[in-house]
Amino acid sequence: MTLPSFFGGFKVTLRQVLEPRVTHQYPREKRPKPPRIHGRHVLNRYEDGMEKCIGCELCAAVCPADCIYVRGKDNPRDEPVSPGERYGYVYEINYLRCIHCDMCVEACPTEAITESKMFEFSFTNRADAIYTRSELLVDDEDGMPQQLPWEDWRDGEDEHTSGWMRATAPSGSAAYEGEVQWSGELGYGVRAPEGGQSDKRDDKATGNISIRTVERAKIPRKAGGKVR
């Protein structure tokens, strides 16, 4: 090995010393997560607080891990729980089986079941791993996911969880760009359209901001460092 090539190797090392640090002290620090990451599920509500789940059991039928259990029940005439004939009277997800494939989310006709960005939760017995309807339902005031004592929620993981996450796959057709394809939801109203590659895109409203952009804003620069 020649002397120039020996010291040439150090050039790479020294250049990296000036780059922003990318190591995070997980789990004390969490990195921002992609907007469509599949975390713990939520059951959503309409803007008037009614539950979106109509107890149709399609999510349970499509689940490849057989981990959803739903029972529908007729809505009480005086005090309906959902706008449909029925509502999800029993709703359970067994997280010892769930593989977070999101097929339940895609199958749901009412955007009732979606996923948050939070996947840091654990259990010490099997019964605790089965989330019930009362735990999965979003709060009836602000529409935010409930933060249960054994879950590790951080800023932003409870936002942008519902509605738009599901019905936003227009098969690549530009005809759907900028079109709202989902219903309103409690606490958020009707979310802005996800505009694909058009200039109607509203990334802030949908939370569809690239991780690179978020990281660029958060990672501290060292003197002379460049963010690529």
Ligand code: SF4
């Ligand atoms: S994410 Fe997949 S495995 Fe989990 S409950 Fe939904 S369909 Fe089943």
Ligand code: SF4
């Ligand atoms: S979550 Fe959706 S698919 Fe599942 S029972 Fe409720 S309405 Fe039907």
